[in-house]
Amino acid sequence: MMDPHDQHYDRILETCLEEVLGGQSPPDVADRVVQAHRAVASVSGNGSDSGISEPVPVVARSVTDESPASAAPSAAVAPRPAPDPLSIQATGHSRRWTSRRSTWIGVAAAASVLIVGTLLGALALHFSQSPSAQSPRGGTASTDGAGTKKKAKGDRGETTPPQVAGEKGQHSGGTGSPPAPGTTQEHSPDGGSFDNPSPFGPREVVGNSSDPPIAPEPVDPLPEAELVAFIDANVAQYWTDYRATPAAVAPDSQWCRRVYLRIVGRIPTVEELERFVRDNRSDKKRRLVDELLSGDEYVEEFARNWTSILTNALIGRVGGTQADELASREGLQQYLRRSLYENKPYDQVAFELIAAEGAGRPGAADYNGATNFLLSGMSDKATLATSRTARVFLGQQIQCTQCHDHPENNWKQSRFWELNAFFRQMHAERDPRSGEVRLVDRDVVGDGGDADEAEIYYEQLNGKMLVAYPALAGTPAVGRSGLVSQVDRREELARRIVAHDDFARAAVNRVWAHFFGYGFTRPVDDMGPHNPPSHPELLDLLADQFRAHEFDVKGLIRWIALSRSFGLSSDVPAGALVDNPTSGDALPLFSYYYTRPMQPEEVFASLELVAATYDARGDFAEQQREKTQWLGQFMRNLGTDEGEESSTFQGTINQSLMMMNGPLMRRATSVEHANLLSRVAASRISPEEKVEHLFLAALARKPNRAELALASRLVASAPRGSPAAPLEDVWWALLNSNEFILDH
């Protein structure tokens, strides 16, 4: 069978043959592009050639194959034929370029309006803050005394060129000597600490000398209203750029259903829905979001939902569920739930997960549920823990660099192993008597047998062995000692990660994707120079503000949930082809709410709600176990080095059978149980009202005329012996409809 790569190589070869044999050659478009670019800039008032506000000139290819008709400039798009010094005199015009004239005029005009208006209004305020302002976390924002400027976001300097194994070179930090006992190399000459929000400024940094350190500069927190306005303006700018028409505003009931699903992980009850719809206050959306995030009634549900979300992100849906695993899912969930109850900042949670020591299972003497993140990634060389840590907390997929340089950017193989070196002190030890597993750090001597150096070796594809020491690209150097008393490597890593620029960006991207179905990058955890984000300014600003607001996840949720995009209808507007992220790898424009299947946890919680089983069960841990068991029907660990999982919760037969006949569905759709249906059936309301209630409960909308007529006729024709049977059928049909299982 033909290798799929073969056809690609053939295509490239054939195209090049047309060039080599057919005499084709790449055109020189530089002058045309530069002139058109200047013209666009001048129309928007920002170009270097200021004062010229003529329409954007049409730029034509020097060689044209267009017909004379198409070559004629269109009066409609060039209303003022005044001499334009920026125009190019060409013999003909490309039809497509001609048609784009109005686009560029529109882009330029819209850019002017938006720039002068809201967009840069927010930016101006944002960037005009004093760099020496007091940090929101209590530290004083230091400026870079050396005048070092931060490099562009995402510009990750490569680490020092790797050394060949056996050639112990100079310390990457340049000191060449191990730190004094009881200290780490983080204690730099300037005496700074990681409490300082700009801890990496003047210190020595891992990487090429030309690479500035990666550390976010502190910004002052913006008010919520300005942040939401920035989100709206930035997203709208892209609609203008791409000529996307935004959808209408979603009906209140639709928005209410989706905001419940996103924040507390279940559909709303009819009472909750009607309460919101009937609320006439202008700020009712903000009130509902606040209620779901912090109201007493929803504290537990919020914690439950976000515990699930975080657990899945950290160890997948299967991790820690098997008795023979080192990790305990229950332990991790308990830790996360408590953290959410306490509203711990996200950076603190991340730090604790990376640096945790102790036993993973609840009830152990030195129980620390946070250890389960790394216990789940334990392997011979901690490779899974390495790739998972980079993926979850930095949004970087570096697993391929375990074996070779990254094929699509300049990340070297050393990047993986230098990160991996942080985990080499980590060990899982099992108590022979109690059987409890503990995550501990031990002194290591490294592959070279020298505790003062404690390097590790890794092999290139060509068989060459290289040396790696703990290092995170763009962050301060780390001591090489393998003695925990001198360098606690995981703690050093945790400090570096939470202070890293990509840390906040990865978190923002993930939360955004939770709300919209798509993040700013695809996939959401594969950020980097090879995969630029769809809305870079927005991602940067949200990340900066997430950090400025002390990594308050609820704050981030609030900004996103109150944005205009989140409130758009899921009805795809006409002409929305340009915003179709389901096709290929096109980036989303968020011009309508992307309909998508609920997550399995959301289906479970919603079914629980209507089956009224939630309150009947035991404590939280028991509820989680039941959910895990239910989810276990659909998830399977593929057992790969990267901890991949497969799901059958994708419209498969398994899922269909569960939805049609599963125990939870049977309980929800039978009046024999005390559930929503039995309450509706027993009520004194009319058959039409009963049908209406069930539609609201399942779909957050009333039935249309045809649906109501059909269902009412069915309900009215109930057999004498089982008057509720038709109502059960209607309810079953609603819960098995696509509309129920979709978040729309």
Place this chain on the structure above:
Amino acid sequence: MAERSKDRSAGQATDSAGESTGFDASHVDPGQLVRQYQAGVWRYLRTLGCEAALAEDLTQETFLAVLQRPFQQYSDAATAAYLRKVAHNQFVSLQRKSGREISVEDIDTFNNAWAHWITDGNGQQLIEALRECVQQLGDRARVALDMRFAERQSRAEIAAAVGLSEHGAKNLMQRAKAQLRKCIDGKIR
């Protein structure tokens, strides 16, 4: 802080007054950017299936699109990859707008193949390598490829010219292309 806003978006975003400056030529010269990468973008679009003229149009649009929004230069490879991504999006958008069916192919695999062969960002090395490799072909194979790619002749015409059946001509060209691939791999790698 104004410095920062420039730095973070490498070449544009905001000045000290918070006003957009568009592309900041002090960081990257647009003309230089286009001249350095235009051949690579054009060749990439050609391999995606664009005719030469369309590839030229989309090359221009690709650069204009890139220059209209924040742009960061990380490295030559990253910039080339970013431009290819934008070019691909331009191509897909055009297909959509013209109502053509879009074949959702494995663009990642294709990009891997591209990155394997095009190591200089613009494909010139590949072209040079191919020129040399073509010279190493046998006469009959070279004639066949010349008729196919330069003169756009049919397989029947090629078969008649080289004295083979159509099937034989097809095999001849396939073998020649396989030989070229091997030769290129040797030169580039």
